[in-house]
Amino acid sequence: MSQLSSARYGKDNVRLYKVDRDENAGTQSVVEQTVCCLLEGDIDTSFTRADNSVVVATDTQKQTIYILAKQNPISPPEKFAAVISNHMVSTYPHIHAAHVKIIQHRWTRMTIDGKPHPHSFYRDGEEIRVVESVARENEGISIRSKIEKLLVLKSTGSAFYGFHRDEYTQLPETWDRILSTEVEAGWQWKLFKSLSDLNSIDFDGAWKAARDITMKTFATDNSASVQNTMYKMCEQILAAVPAVEAVDYSLPNKHYFEIDLSWHKGLKNTGKDATVYAPQSNPNGLIQCTVTRKGPKAKL
Numbered sequence: 330m331s332q333l334s335s336a337r338y339g340k341d342n343v344r345l346y347k348v349d350r351d352e353n354a355g356t357q358s359v360v361e362q363t364v365c366c367l368l369e370g371d372i373d374t375s376f377t378r379a380d381n382s383v384v385v386a387t388d389t390q391k392q393t394i395y396i397l398a399k400q401n402p403i404s405p406p407e408k409f410a411a412v413i414s415n416h417m418v419s420t421y422p423h424i425h426a427a428h429v430k431i432i433q434h435r436w437t438r439m440t441i442d443g444k445p446h447p448h449s450f451y452r453d454g455e456e457i458r459v460v461e462s463v464a465r466e467n468e469g470i471s472i473r474s475k476i477e478k479l480l481v482l483k484s485t486g487s488a489f490y491g492f493h494r495d496e497y498t499q500l501p502e503t504w505d506r507i508l509s510t511e512v513e514a515g516w517q518w519k520l521f522k523s524l525s526d527l528n529s530i531d532f533d534g535a536w537k538a539a540r541d542i543t544m545k546t547f548a549t550d551n552s553a554s555v556q557n558t559m560y561k562m563c564e565q566i567l568a569a570v571p572a573v574e575a576v577d578y579s580l581p582n583k584h585y586f587e588i589d590l591s592w593h594k595g596l597k598n599t600g601k602d603a604t605v606y607a608p609q610s611n612p613n614g615l616i617q618c619t620v621t622r623k624g625p626k627a628k629l
């Protein structure tokens with residue numbers, strides 16, 4: 330005998346573009362997103378007994394996303410994700426949870442002849458802003474915001490020494506190394522009881538603060554390790570955004586290896602003479618942590 334132990338369904342990769350035309354200023358602003366919406370609830374019979382009466386078609390979910398995008402601001406993405414997830418659980422009595430993920434892509438306004446252009450934009454990197462919202466019937470709306478794919482590198486100002494050594498250790502200590510990572514940073518908001526609870530929150534301000542803190546700490550910290558530098562980032566984001574309960578980072582350590590070229594006419598390219606390095610794609614270190622406010626230790 331078998332049983333359905335969990336089920337979710339919906340539409341993924343719903344691509345959205347919205348333009349805001351400011352007729353007075355003669356400028357336009359654009360937002361592009363990719364939305365995923367997955368529903369949970371009393372839908373078991375659609376899997377087990379071919380009962381489609383409980384199915385809010387994935388096409389209906391897609392149309393709903395377009396309509397809600399027309400009727401509401403889609404920026405900040407946190408609020409739009411909450412609007413969609415809340416709509417799903419409040420419209421369909423048999424749907425008890427809605428998981429909405431929004432990826433917001435970068436369209437940065439062009440500067441032409443030193444002035445911001447009124448309607449032209451460019452993709453200044455693969456960095457994305459991500460939001461995951463879950464609305465649960467009778468519980469509230471949970472929101473997690475993320476920065477992903479922000480690639481950073483510093484050419485000095487990073488060390489790694491004093492680590493545990495034993496018969497398996499080959500890595501030399503270093504007081505000056507290249508540090509590079511692709512930032513994945515997340516921050517979990519306190520649970521919102523209803524949509525109106527979101528009104529007092531500056532989601533764009535928090536995203537900017539998290540991004541600025543990440544970059545400034547990365548650049549200015551005399552890094553002892555990825556672990557210590559990322560902890561400092563978490564602490565500052567918690568201090569800057571009171572409505573955030575937890576901050577997490579997942580940082581790959583993208584290694585750059587020295588190349589010994591002394592075999593060729595005694596070329597000096599190691600230690601303080603190193604200028605040409607070999608960037609490594611794999612394997613890479615991967616360091617992750619979650620930091621919360623002081624109190625009883627949360628279960629991980």
Ligand SMILES: O=c1[nH]c(=O)c2[nH]c(=O)[nH]c2[nH]1
Binds near residue numbers: 553554556
């Ligand atoms: O910042 C670092 N943390 C580590 O845990 C580690 N391990 C390693 O080989 N290099 C590094 N660098």
